């Protein structure tokens with residue numbers, strides 16, 4: 001068994017979320033897919049962790065593990081996941097049903113997967129409230145109205161009676177966020193919630209999420225491919241590759257001063273360098289086959305700095321005094337990041 005990806009520093013206070021050496025594999029007759037391979041991280045109450053990485057790096061599998069949404073019969077989950085006082089891996093299925101929505105809630109990428117086309121928006125939000133809080137129909141509708149107001153849906157009374165197809169993509173995503181918030185979760189998981197939306201709507205939803213997250217004091221784990229989004233919303237950033245966290249730290253440290261060649265390559269392939277007309281670099285090669293992971297660093301076959309050591313053993317996590325971790329034998333060898341790190345959304349609008 002290899003060491004976890006991130007060695008925890010001794011925290012000053014207990015973190016709200018603690019994930020230790022999480023491993024998830026999907027087993028079928030033909031193969032075992034090792035989607036998550038020993039990830040560890042802490043998240044404090046009221047903070048936003050952005051998880052970034054290429055398609056297939058295990059971001060969604062990690063998020064779904066926190067809600068125990070994987071099919072039981074062919075999924076093996078190992079490690080510890082603690083949220084507040086709850087041992088997520090250990091609670092009963094019945095208790096987990098109650099924790100979904102109230103302790104941990106999730107917003108998915110495509111709002112239509114979370115909404116039922118046959119019911120009005122009001123019915124759907126009110127039903128979620130009634131299921132969790134056991135209140136009267138009238139009280140649940142009043143709460144639904146409050147929630148639409150919270151997520152800035154214009155004319156909320158009218159929108160409560162609308163069906164999902166009568167709303168724009170941006171309004172639908174606001175409704176889904178309202179549903180996710182309906183039972184006042186302490187941890188919100190957002191899996192690329194803005195990817196399906198137009199750029200101008202994306203930023204409105206990001207601003208909204210950040211504002212509500214701050215007002216409610218929620219912790220949030222936000223998955224995105226988009227480093228610009230991470231720059232705007234994250235307190236901490238975790239970069240995933242082949243089911244491992246290969247770089248982790250304060251958003252500013254990871255995005256302005258990336259230490260792992262993979263993070264550097266991601267930044268180089270997405271940076272908008274406006275001062276110099278530098279062509280964007282694609283990351284050459286493909287991610288590894290999760291059915292047959294190599295012994296050494298999973299990124300080594302694509303890494304321009306890889307040496308013989310890199311293919312023999314998995315590099316240990318190297319962490320600086322500020323908690324900036326990179327799992328690489330050549331830490332800091334490449335260029336500094338070129339992403340324009342715009343000011344975070346400092347003040348709620």
Ligand SMILES: Nc1ncnc2c1ncn2[C@@H]1O[C@H](COP(=O)(O)OP(=O)(O)OP(=O)(O)O)[C@@H](O)[C@H]1O
Pocket residue numbers: 026033035053054055056057058059060061062071225290
């Ligand atoms: N239920 C499952 N059974 C088998 N393999 C799975 C299952 N769910 C996910 N995987 C595999 O696990 C790997 C990681 O998937 P995951 O969805 O977490 O990637 P991701 O980083 O979220 O990608 P994307 O950004 O495209 O959503 C992929 O190879 C995927 O095919």
